[in-house]
Amino acid sequence: MDMTEEEPQDPRVKLGLPPLGTLETVTYIEDELVRVVAPNASPNTLDGTNTYLVLDRVGGTALIVDPGPVSDSHFSNVKDVLDKAHVEASAIFLTHHHLDHSETARLWSRDLGVGVSAFLPRLVFGVGRVLQDDDLFELGKKNIKVVATPGHVHDHLAFRLDSGHLLAGDHMLGRSTSVIAHPDGDLEKYLSSLAKVKKLGNQIILPGHGPEISEKLSDSVIDYYIRHRHYRLSQIVSILDRDLAMHVDDITREIYGPDLPDVLFTPAKQSTRASLTYLVQRDVIEVDEEERYILI
Numbered sequence: 001m002d003m004t005e006e007e008p009q010d011p012r013v014k015l016g017l018p019p020l021g022t023l024e025t026v027t028y029i030e031d032e033l034v035r036v037v038a039p040n041a042s043p044n045t046l047d048g049t050n051t052y053l054v055l056d057r058v059g060g061t062a063l064i065v066d067p068g069p070v071s072d073s074h075f076s077n078v079k080d081v082l083d084k085a086h087v088e089a090s091a092i093f094l095t096h097h098h099l100d101h102s103e104t105a106r107l108w109s110r111d112l113g114v115g116v117s118a119f120l121p122r123l124v125f126g127v128g129r130v131l132q133d134d135d136l137f138e139l140g141k142k143n144i145k146v147v148a149t150p151g152h153v154h155d156h157l158a159f160r161l162d163s164g165h166l167l168a169g170d171h172m173l174g175r176s177t178s179v180i181a182h183p184d185g186d187l188e189k190y191l192s193s194l195a196k197v198k199k200l201g202n203q204i205i206l207p208g209h210g211p212e213i214s215e216k217l218s219d220s221v222i223d224y225y226i227r228h229r230h231y232r233l234s235q236i237v238s239i240l241d242r243d244l245a246m247h248v249d250d251i252t253r254e255i256y257g258p259d260l261p262d263v264l265f266t267p268a269k270q271s272t273r274a275s276l277t278y279l280v281q282r283d284v285i286e287v288d289e290e291e292r293y294i295l296i
């Protein structure tokens, strides 16, 4: 019996995404919303980490979301945007603790004289604040709402502007799908966070890596992310139905196939562990004394 569902297709693929690595370093998404791509492209970070700048030209201030990795050229690209707009940074927000988003936060905080705000108290620095779901911030006439989106990791936040732009961090990516970084990440929470973001409606998703997801596509991409996770669950059930007992490494290899680059094996295994935990919690599978997974 084959219990695998049909593999869902990413609605962005047939429409044609800009090729990997072709994102401009600096893009004005809007006059007061800028994406600056850090020079840390890799299989794990796609085109590099996106730093977003929300500008308030009238008030002369700006919010920096996810400063990214330590890099002189990235810092000077961000400074250029701020200088050209005649604004000064007033705050740094972090979507989550992963270093490709947060590594340079304290350095920039010192250099720019602003605080770092995040969900995890250990990341908060200077005059920054601990951020919680539904917190609201004003930047000139703009409102910025904190949307807790645990799942990729437990401290993950997204930031919604009243223009409908959602600064999504690694909750959703501009290409392919996100990793559930088990054990910090959690599939059940991730699926809830996807549903929560879909409910916000009418949005342009600006991910932490890769190009933006248009308002027209955002709902269908969220649906694809949900279906993709259920497809992975069905693959595991199908594999265990056939092979009876397997270790997590073998399940991961089976799911992702021989083309998975070595450097992506660890994140793939984390996502597989998240799926296995989800199925164990629902009494679909269990672990034997040799740490092999079996159907119940």
Ligand SMILES: [Zn+2]
Pocket (backbone or CB within 6 Å): 045, 049, 098, 100, 101, 170, 208, 209
């Ligand atoms: Zn990231």
